[in-house]
Amino acid sequence: MVVSSITKMFVGELVETSRVVMRERKESRPIRPCHIRESYRRLKLQGKxxxxxxxxxxx
Structure with a gap:
């Protein structure tokens, strides 16, 4: 139960950061793998x- 809660929070933050990446690139289509990779890279740099x-x- 605890692991699923932590995973859900992490995925939520990953998607949220992916949307920020999309806004910065001025894109409005669905989230693509390149957005998720950049989001993961940014979260990793922040220590999250x-x-x-x-x-x-x-x-």
Missing amino acids: VPKRSVPRLFR
């Missing part, structure tokens, strides 16, 4: 992306 507690086994 959770870090891994366990390292990956395979890369």
